[in-house]
Amino acid sequence: MAWDTVATARGPDPAREETTVQDLALPMWLTAAGAQRHGAHRIAMRDENGSMTYAELAEAMAGVGAGLLETGLRPGDVVVTAMEPSIPHVVALLGAMRAGMIAAPLGTRLTSSEAVAYLEHLQPAAVVTDHAHADLAHTLGHRVIDLPEADASTGDRLAPLRRAPVDLPAPGENDPAIIFPTGGTTGAPKGAVHTHRTLWLWLNTCAHGNPRVPTDVELCFSPFFHITLGTNLFTPLLAGGEVWIQRRFDAGAALEAIDRGATRLMGAPTMFTALRAHPQFDSVDRSGVTAIRYGSTPSTGEFIHDLMRDFPNARIRAGFGATEFGSVIGFDHEDLLAGRVSGIGRPLPGVTVRVLTGDGQEAGPGEVGELVVSCPWQTIGYYGRREDTAETYRCDGVHVGDLATRDADGWLSIVGRSKxxxxxxxxxxxxxxxxxxxxxxxxxxxxxxxxxxxxxxxxxxxxxxxxxxxxxxxxxxxxxxxxxxxxxxxxxxxxxxxxxxxxxxxxxxxxxxxxxxxxxxxx
CATH class of the missing domain: 3.30.300.30 (ANL, C-terminal domain)
Known part of the structure; x- marks a missing residue:
């Protein structure tokens, strides 16, 4: 893999031929689709301090992109965000991508020393931060752009970044778009890189594999440095829905949102357990919830049966993925109805999954082997880490260290990690x-x-x-x-x-x- 091309990319290729077919770049798609498909004046996002329509989102992306360029940043620069979940955070990420820069949401639960070690490989040109994470941002040793406190209006919160929109060149679909930090379960986090194309393909797969409609209202209470940013926020925007953003998971606030009309939920089993344990749970109208997706940790049959009872109109789906390749395996509501409540399911369309023994051969039914994944939307490597990239991203697929079994029907189960x-x-x-x-x-x-x-x-x-x-x-x-x-x-x-x-x-x-x-x- 020519990893240096990722580490040194500097925006769209001027020699690239013009085409009438729209490139697969999320900011460009939102700009066009917001006006043409979704309706420019439909609400795209709400947070506790305001809302933003699709037309306003398109204008804000271009304005923030112009503002970042005016500060001296250039296409191909890495722009880190150390911010709470919010509308300004979404716009900062999309605005950087719109200007051809590489967005990189930072894991704000890291200590300062852990964050410094992670950013050593990214070498960001700037760190955009809000009031909540300004102390952390100013310890990292990189240029900092401070945004106002979160209780200001959306426009005021973006003011230090935003300028009058200009006609920016479109980023190339094969240019790096966003860097997600891995979980760091076996060491310091690594930055997995999505191009504009792989990001769009991943979101499109999520939108169709777990079908969405423009009337959906997605409740988002996950941190933005997790791949749920893609599945829980970018995907509904791609599909033309509405996203309600909460700064963090709080069972009471989430139940209030459900009572007001949130229709789609996504989270770890522990979050749904916390909802059920809240004193207001029984009094909340949950009949409007039409879809639930959970993952991250194992669940039991009792948990699933409780979920189906407590949200009777929801189609429930479990997903398995990783930072390196997003969502790749899952099981559907019909599987749950049929009593299949363990394991992780079957590969999604377009995904190739192999379970390999130590000698590189396919494991037999029930035999433990390494899970190796290949799909069109997998990330292209770890930013600035050639050796780690070569170890994980191989010719036969992505090796992240998960150990799995597959039964005679093709149903997959995770048994652990090699380390x-x-x-x-x-x-x-x-x-x-x-x-x-x-x-x-x-x-x-x-x-x-x-x-x-x-x-x-x-x-x-x-x-x-x-x-x-x-x-x-x-x-x-x-x-x-x-x-x-x-x-x-x-x-x-x-x-x-x-x-x-x-x-x-x-x-x-x-x-x-x-x-x-x-x-x-x-x-």
């Missing part, structure tokens, strides 16, 4: 397999399994359990529960109770943090 696998007494233990069994115990609300050093076993299996409401977790009872379904070497040798599972910046269970806490207690 999370526990080797206990010479036997391989996959944490996800043990977690699935423990989640079936009525005393367990959530669980995470990990390995710790052991003089006899090499590593021993342990579990940290979040008790179900009012339940008392007895370690021996849980081990008895496991014995009928797991080999002896897979059964946790120690069980701890914790209040909640810590999450990585990308809302994945933070196995490293739980393991480190266990070592602190025992060592």
């Amino acid at each position: 999370e696998m526990i080797i206990s007494g010479g036997e391989n233990v996959f944490p996800r397999e043990v977690e699935t069994v423990l989640l079936d115990h009525p005393a367990v609300a959530d669980v995470i399994v990990y390995g710790v050093p052991d003089e006899f076993w090499g590593e021993r299996v342990e579990a940290a359990v979040v008790p179900a409401g009012g339940a008392i977790v007895e370690a021996e009872q849980l081990r008895d529960h496991c014995r009928a379904r797991l080999a002896g070497f897979k059964i946790p040798k120690a069980v701890r109770t914790i209040e909640s599972i810590p999450l990585t910046p990308n809302n994945k269970p933070d196995r490293r943090a739980v393991r480190a806490a266990a070592l602190t207690v025992t060592g």
Whole structure:
């Protein structure tokens, strides 16, 4: 892969032939489609301080693009955003892309030292920040553009960036568009790069695979540095819907939005559990919710049955993906109705999935192997990291380290990650397999399994359990529960109770943090 072409790209190719076919670039699509397809004066987004129509969005993108250029930035520069979810944040990202720059939402849950290490490879030309994250932004060692406090109007919040719109050249569809940070579950985050084309293809797949209509109202409470920015915000805009943006997940605020008419929800199972536990849940009219998509962590059959009961008019879909390739596998409402509530489903149209053994051969039904994914919308590599790119992006597909099985019907299940696998007494233990069994115990609300050093076993299996409401977790009872379904070497040798599972910046269970806490207690 000629990775240097990504690291040194500087905007559209002037030699590229003009064509009457619209390039696949999200800012250009929104500019044209907002006026022609969606209706220029329809609402595109709302946040707690205002709203923006599709016509206003097109004008704001061009104005912010012009403003960034006026500050001395150039096409191909990396523009980092350290901001809360908001309309100005969306416009800052799209405006940078409209001007041919590379947008890069920063994981604002990172510490300053972690963020500095991540940005070392991106070398941003500027960091755009709001009041909430200004302290972090000013410690990063890069030029900072400050926006006003969040309680100002949308126009005022964008004023430091925005200028009168000018006729900007369209970015090339093969130019880098946006960089998403990986979750950093096995080290510092890496920046996965979407071109305008791969980003558009991914969003278009999401729009059709989980069908949307212009009357949809999507509730967005996810951080923008996660790929849910694509599935939960950019996709409904591409499809002409309306997005309600909340700064962070809050069960009470989310329920109020549902009561006011939000029709589509997306989040991790823990978020839906929090909605159900809120005292106002039973009094909220949930009949208008027509679609729910969940992912990020494993779920149980009980969780899915509760979801179907509590949102009776919603089509429910589970998705599996990664920062490197977005959404690639899933199962649909009909699968749930048929009783298939475990695993991750089947590949989406256009996705090739292989499960490979250590010698590179296809694994047989039920045999564990590495999940290798290839699709037209996968990212093109890690920005500024040639060796990491070559290790992950190979000729046969993208290798992110997930371990999976596939049954005779093609149904896929994730059993863990290669770097999370526990080797206990010479036997391989996959944490996800043990977690699935423990989640079936009525005393367990959530669980995470990990390995710790052991003089006899090499590593021993342990579990940290979040008790179900009012339940008392007895370690021996849980081990008895496991014995009928797991080999002896897979059964946790120690069980701890914790209040909640810590999450990585990308809302994945933070196995490293739980393991480190266990070592602190025992060592």
